[in-house]
Structure formats: C-alpha cells, structure tokens
Amino acid sequence: MSGPPPRPNGSYWRLRPRAPQPGTLLGALDEIPDPGAKEYVFGKGKSAFSMFVVRRGDSVYGYLNICPHYSSPLNARAEMFLNEAGTRIRCTMHFAEFRIEDGYGMAGAAENCWLEPIGLSIGDGLIHIAAAEGPVPRSAL
Numbered sequence: 001m002s003g004p005p006p007r008p009n010g011s012y013w014r015l016r017p018r019a020p021q022p023g024t025l026l027g028a029l030d031e032i033p034d035p036g037a038k039e040y041v042f043g044k045g046k047s048a049f050s051m052f053v054v055r056r057g058d059s060v061y062g063y064l065n066i067c068p069h070y071s072s073p074l075n076a077r078a079e080m081f082l083n084e085a086g087t088r089i090r091c092t093m094h095f096a097e098f099r100i101e102d103g104y105g106m107a108g109a110a111e112n113c114w115l116e117p118i119g120l121s122i123g124d125g126l127i128h129i130a131a132a133e134g135p136v137p138r139s140a141l
C-alpha cells in the first residue's frame with residue numbers, strides 16, 4: 001500500500017534560482033492581514049524566486065510559491081493564497097487546497113502532495129527566513 005509522499009525536509013528551496021539567504025528579512029508581521037497571506041519575490045523575470053507567508057494571529061507559515069502538481073505559482077495576485085474562509089491555502093487556478101500549518105494537500109489536483117516549506121522566525125514584529133542549520137542535505141538534491 002502506498003501512502004502520501006514523504007514530507008519535504010525544508011531545504012529544497014535553497015537550491016532554487018535567486019533563492020534569498022537564510023536569515024533574510026521579509027518584512028513586518030503587521031504587513032500581513034490576519035488571517036491572510038503575502039507574497040515575497042526575489043529577482044525579476046522567469047527566474048524570480050517567489051515565496052509566501054500565511055499569518056494566523058502571531059503564527060506564520062512560509063512556503064515556496066510553486067504548486068507540487070504543476071510547478072506553477074498558486075496565486076493570481078500578490079495576496080491571493082487562501083480560500084474565502086481563510087482556513088486553507090488554495091490555488092487560484094485549479095482550487096487545490098492545502099493545510100496552512102504544514103502545506104499538506106487536502107483536496108483537488110494536489111491532494112496528498114506537499115508544498116515546500118520555508119522556515120521562518122519572528123522577532124520584534126519582523127519576519128525573517130530562518131537561519132540555516134548547515135549545508136543543504138543530500139536528501140534535498
């Protein structure tokens with residue numbers, strides 16, 4: 001019996017073109033609606049690196065902005081990442097839905113797939129990409 005693919009280890013995003021450095025400042029927590037989400041883009045053009053952060057109260061969850069089923073961005077606009085109720089991450093084009101807390105695909109074309117997580121840290125009301133815990137492990141390659 002085959003189950004869902006293993007949960008990503010959170011390192012793959014560091015191998016993407018234009019990936020920001022671990023520790024990079026993203027912005028203030030208050031810039032994100034609660035509940036809501038915000039896109040952060042590094043670089044320009046087709047090789048730009050896009051990620052997003054979902055906020056729920058004082059908690060934040062970061063993901064690479066690439067759908068695991070089609071490798072395209074999830075959003076049509078900079079802050080359009082959630083369903084109407086603000087309870088799940090949703091692809092604007094195909095309506096696949098993911099759990100906010102861990103990026104697991106709950107419904108639609110990306111069911112049983114995982115969004116690629118990007119670790120975050122919050123301090124003094126500012127969101128940073130989490131500091132690296134070492135080189136990218138071989139399991140991410």
Ligand code: FES
Nearest residue numbers: 067070091094096
């Ligand atoms: S691109 Fe995968 S659900 Fe839309």
